[in-house]
Amino acid sequence: METRYSTCVFCDGGCAVKAEFEGDCMRVGPADRAFPAFCSKARLIDEYRLHPDRLTKPLKNVGERGNPSWQEISWDQALDEIAERLHTVVETYGAPAVAFAEMPLNVGFGGITRRFMSRLGSPNYTAPTALCMGNTAQVHRAAYGWFSLPNWEATDCVVYFGQHRDEERWPAEYLALKGALARGASLIVVDPRETPTAKLATHHLRIRYGTDAALALGWLHVIIEEGLYDRAFVESQCLGFDDLAQRVAAYPPARVAEICGIDEEAVCTTARVYARAHAAIIPWGVVGDMQRNSTSLLQAQCALRAICGFLNTSERVLGPSVGGVTNAELSRFDWLPADKRALQLGCDTHPLLTFAASSLYREANERAGVPYEPDILAESCSCDPATLFRAMRGEGPYPVKALFSVANNTTMSYAGQQGIVDAFMGQDLVVVFEHWMTPTACLADYVLPGDMWAERDVLGSAFDVGPGFVAGQAFREPVGACKNWYYVVKGLADRLGFAEDFPWEDEHALYDWRLAPLGVTWDDLVRQGGAANELVAIGKFVTPSGSVELKSSVLEQLGFDPLPAYEEPTDPASDGTYPYILFAGSRDRKSYNTNLHQIPSLRAEEPEPRLFINPADARDEALEEGQWCVVESAYGQVELMVHLDEAQPVGTLRIPHGWWKPEAATSQAKLESARLHNDGMLFPDANWNLDPAQGVPNLRGGIHGRVRARSSLSSAASAEGD
Template identity: 40%
Template sequence: MSEARNTTYSVCTICDIGCQLRTEVADGKVKRVIAHDNPMLAANVCYKGIAAADIHNHADRLKVPLKRVGKRGEDKWEEISYEQAMDEIAERLGKVVAEHGPEALAVSTSGWNTQSTHSTDRRFMNLLGSPNWISGVALCAGNTAAVNKLTYGWFPMPDWGSTNCIVLFGHNPRKHSWTPIFNSINAARSRGAKVIVLDPRVSDQAETADLHLRLRTGTDAAMCLGWLKVIFDEELYDKDFVASWCTGFEELRQRVDEYPLERVEEITGVDRELIAEAARMYANANGAVIPWTPITDQQISSTSAIRLHSILRAVTGNLDVVGGETLGGFNPNYIPESEIGMHEVLSDEQKAKQLGFDDHPVFTYRVAEMLKEETEKVWGFPYADIVMGCQMANPTNVFRAMANSDPYPIKAFFALGNNALMSYPNQHQILKGMMNQDLIVAHEIFMTPTAMLADYVLPGDVFTERNHIADSWSWTTRLTLSQKAVEPPPEASSTYEFWHDLAHRMGFSEHFPWQTLDDILDYRLSRSGRTFEEFANTTMMEAPKPEFRKYKKLGFATPSGKVELYSSILEDLGFDPLPYHREGPAISDDYPYRVFTGVREDSFFQTGQRNIKVLRDRAPSPKLFLHPEDAARENVQDHDWVRLETAHGAVTAKILVQESMKSGHIRVPHGWWYPELRSSEHLAGAFISSDAVLCSDEEEFLDYEQGVPHFKGFPGRIVKIDTPQNLSEQTLNG
């Protein structure tokens, strides 16, 4: 006799896409997470989503609060109650603030993992007086949002359903990574849309693209300047839009003239005729999109490359039009996280203490304050935390302050749903900074290397254990229902509960009036006149009818009210107001390969899921991807163990030889550690194969304006080694 099962609708948070799925429950446990029953959504499910039940019911899941009893990082604990943990955290944080000031607290979090915070972390920090909030979105999407704001005041979303041309800069959506985007691209192709891929690899998307430009990694900005050269010289731009709604066209044109196709070919390694053909295909498409890409986010010319994507959208008439990329703004029926964060209560003095404010200001409070009036005029609220990516501290500056007390000490560090040790460049400095803390708190579902360094580890809930309405962190106006399916472990908490309970202990109770997570959902829906229960009873997903060319009403949220091809903000900050190509560190005889990291595998999201058997079986060991010519030169073949060395660090991994790789390049997947080695290796082998060990955060490796690291094309070499003896049988044989 089959067991009776209840089904609820969920928004998966295992990765950053937020697919709509169904959760089946029996006897109070999640039995399966499966595809949605709506035919339009049924294909939006991947390995990771299907494995959600394995994740949520895993034997190693944290279920009770832990307090460190050994040396930091020794991984020795005692179990305590949640109330004791929160009391002690509040007391110890109070001591840090009293001795060093509120700015001595830094928080690192991942909205994808936590989902339930609703910007109450920023609310707490702003009330306390700390501007030092960081997230992985500083290196992925959030920084893109901030740079887009410089040009036209918002972060656009592709109109997938109507576009005629899709341009993928290194982005490679597949069936089991960025699944809805993969499906949207396929649907567009079936309508006849063209696809242009710019990627040193012959990626999955490149194999079926109409055009594939195998540019050298890290040269996106130069390629875009080459496209603009063709578009301007052949007058393929939207003259009316440029004349009416853009500033700085002549200055930009002069800069573009510095990049004739001969020079762009030399920089990128792509034939000039192919560059011109791609530029024409994009400009003539009558509805084209350049979707966000994590590749352009992480380069030494990141600000210029992202700005150039923005400029291409604008000058070709693809901004806020059908088939192009739309500027959504806030959903009027859902109070945005930007408002909940209470950025206005943080004083100008404390905002100016934000780490990164002076030297790498683009996604800090410094630029947010410069755009505040324009943002309120156009979008109705002075601060816009689009994809959580604005008003952030710079992660590199934060970890320097933690390690060296420069320019002032950070002495308390909270990591919520974020394996911070392995999520930013210069992992050795991050460890040094963590060892220098008076208080570290981790809020997690599994014991990660970061959590092993904490003083307190609090067990978190998961997406099947809470109600939620997803709004893509204001990137879109769509609201999507996620229903609680089961109860969390008794001692587990949501991140909202953590911040609520800490606020009440720190004297901010009047600013946290919502007693439960459902209460804050009711509050966020209050402008629509509905409660969460009423919303859940009427819809699974809703969005206002899209409007186009909204700028005709109030202009753009920039100082000029127009698209700023020549950025007045960057000029005022002392940076080049026009985009440019900056060459990355040069390869040499000692380090002859261009290494690119940060590209994750289908089975995992960032540093997660290495302990989930059904996913780990698909990718048992870390791999380095190498072209056959390079493999022959190094005398290595598939499954050989090697050490990849850079001037900054080294990792151990297996070789995988692929024709699809570009000769002279090495690809390193992101986020490898070994949960199974927790009892035998320090921090579960966090330094054996982690790409963050390879990456420098020294100034010559950083983008000037944002301070993001150069993950795409730094010099490296490989050395063949004997089979490691400290790894598991699964890793060695996989």
């Protein structure tokens, strides 16, 4: 029996899996029987890869954008024509007129796209991690110099801000949580909903949507006021403590309780539980990434870890590494001259994720001996998505006229969805690398069929967080003419005259080059399972000051408040016409963002996009379980199926993320189904609704809506057979 190992990417939980082969029979299961992190999706590899709607040949649109007519072409023709049209855009508008929106996790390559862009001369790269962990990493970097990772094996106190974990959503962390609780750890859950995870909690704080930052500031107030912090660590490792103490003095428990809508004593009790723990952790959760107060919430969390002495004990700050070639080192940001960096979209408005912020760590990196410009979670040197889409619509400082959407359904992945569609309509060139004819692919000039995670050898991780390299082996051969992303990058580089900067014949030659400084090859890595780089500043903080910055010099130099604060989210439309608070970003158990709705066995369990509404509110609106309804904000509307849920707070509506109908027969119907069901239609990407420093949209309380029964079938819904 042959056994191969990889990392499942049917979601971003990253579970280690293995495939055992007997002849043509493949059996997939958890890589480690002692830690069986595994969900139902991981067994559906062949159902996914052999799906009749899977894209398996390059397609060219010979019709109009938005009303396409697809023609199958060869890879050579596709790459020849794309390279020629890309060259024309660069010659006409300049290299910054070319942008890439990529999800490295979905292609299995980190850094190679950025290398191509650096050589081309464009700084305008973005990834969905701009509003999902990548942005968190940049706030952590401002405080610590790098992202912090929890030590689940040591913890005796877990704090969840909105996270819900189970066998289908991040099963590895779910197992780690169960293990911690079995050892006697306390669990504090901050969540307006009483989820199954919240029912496990020692303390459940049902705060108002979007008030997480206020709660964290209240905890800091209690901990500092009562002297529960680690004085030795603060005095030796932290800067800005007195300023922080002065700031949080304005957030006493009574005020915080009023803001959050909870009991004052609950604020005090949970602050003490956290501070008095021996090894508390605050694991990452996406809820903190999509708020108007995201930067302040994340700063306050960073301060909590630091002043209570949990850094480099139960919360590990690793830092950049040297040895094997990292994703950031492969990116060759040094090829981008200062004048091109200065053109990066958003560097003057929402700069924390851009080159403008990255440059502020230059001296810290030099002190640590880092010979390259680090990029944490693909977002340390990226443009601002909302500013990019405006430039694509002709509303920016210069036009963007070519967009590559690489393994992410770009039109559905951000706020202001209709504006993104409008942005695509004005492009001279749109190239999509995909598995399916998604709504984004329906707007393309060329759709290139990509391999899926079980069809490729992967040198992980695609993101620079930890210092390790891991081999992910292909379980199956790619279907049809599907290719990996390096094949596309290499093909375009050769045609554009960049061959000497992409000298590797295939991905395995690239992997061997990246691993060579460690004295191993790809084949060696497969045999031994992994290899590690050297951490250049373990236990230290690669910030401008070399200390934990409770008062951020990076934010201050960028022109923002260097200390956390709470600002009540506002909606210009909150005049009573829209009485409900909307909460978006709900992930279904049987899908992953906009993907997996195609798979029959998964779709059968969650066939329709559902609105979660409290039964009392449903009665007021004359809505019943299973009824179709329309949810409106001042910025758009969607159609959802009513689900009555006692856990949903009265006066709020919970909207799912990523819904469209792959079964829609035509490209226009597929695109329209995204307009009908996806949360991006309800939330604007106007500056007033963005976190100022990061540019992430507020999806977690503050935007108002209303709901009504759907009076009749919409034309698109009728076409889909609802």
